[in-house]
Amino acid sequence: MSQGSTLPNCPQCNHHDTQFIPASLVTIIDLEDIEYFYKSPHFSYLITEGPNNEYRHVAAHFFKCHQLLPDALDDLPDAYDLKDWKDPGSSIEGMGTLFCQACGHYEKHILGEQHRLS
């Protein structure tokens, strides 16, 4: 993940000392699992568009924006392994958490884009 020098200033205090922490994204295999990830306090449900305009449903974990992942989630659907989200290599799309060293503010962010993720 290249960090580049394009990180915006903190939206809260305008300090320039911001950090980007890539989110961990895992493809949702079975569309019936979407509701679980949508409701979970640990994940965000997102749809991303692939190079051939195909849609990819992903469960994303954003550092600090979500509850920390425990070692086990009792209700995680069988097809997934928590390790999948802990592997930094699973992060794609330049999505992550923008974190301000100065005031501690954090929010979801896409590298190189101005708009905010909800």
Ligand SMILES: [Zn+2]
């Ligand atoms: Zn700040």
